Amino acid sequence: MRILVTGAAGFIGSTVTDRLLADGHSVVGVDDLSTGRLANLTAAAADPRFSFEQLDVTSPELLALADRVRPEVVAHLAAQIDVRVSVADPLRDARQNVLGTINVLEASRLAGTSKVIHTSSGGSIYGSPARLPVDETAPVAPES
Template structure:
């Protein structure tokens, strides 16, 4: 099949690109490179079945581009990804995450695509659930503009499926981590902690450290996307993609510090607005619907990630000394 991946140069998007190519598909990547990096697509770039276009999912020309590509399936990962950015600028968040998603759906429909796989947010759309891990049976209850935008995207998926027959699956991701995650943005605590500790810089925890998240490894996330490629696979469903395990940010810091081999001594700061205190995702439906379950444990995934960060820092230092 021909797969269009939006947000292809991001750390999740590029991992999805690599997985789709490994599965034998041809892949077209789209990214405006506002946060994604072309170096993430170095492996894909050596494959003749991969092509890349720099472009914005909110642009009026998206429909013409997708019509030229004629994808069978669209994996939609392009988004504004930070809760704090959405709180500071909700209009920007809505333009990218709501209008951008509608633009992608409309372009996919007009191009004759059979399916859109949408990236939702299991870490935010449920608000503060009464019971954890939370299942898909719990109605979304957004507590930030970011979460509201992701929930709105799911509603539009339902509309396009009911009105136009465009198959769709929403993958509600936990807190994704792994190689290629950007340590310089405001999202991606594993990359932020790992890079700072490897460079000998101080780390900071916002709040008292008891905030918990469901951390899921990026290759497992790419596996979920791959399993949803057939039009009939989980059509019309939201699937939680996580581990069902809560890990506090304080515990996460300890694990990363231990892997790096440095003292576990973070600074603490005031909590930030808009962020949930606790979340973990029930993933039983994903196992039932597409045979998916997480394969990489937190410690194994952290080990892979720290090794990748260490290698990147070493390469950067070598390049700077030449």
């Protein structure tokens, strides 16, 4: 399966990328490297089924990439996650997280992608849980 992973050079994105490759998938990693690091993709880069594009998810170039790659699945992990940054510059935060997600969804739609996987941190939904593991029945108590 062809999978496009946004935020691929981040901690979670690189771990997901490594797992997808280990499971036999072809992966195109996308990251603007604002917080992600290429060093996180060292193992992936050695795999011929992996390619990397340095690109911001808000860029119109993402639509062209998705059209060229035609991913069957998109795992959208790119985000501005620093609460301090979001407080200092909420418009930047909204551009990256809201408009970036819309751009990923539009690129996916135009490319005929069948699934988009979107993630969120548990802290932004469930806060500090009373018990672990946390599942969808836990009460919603966001902290940020």
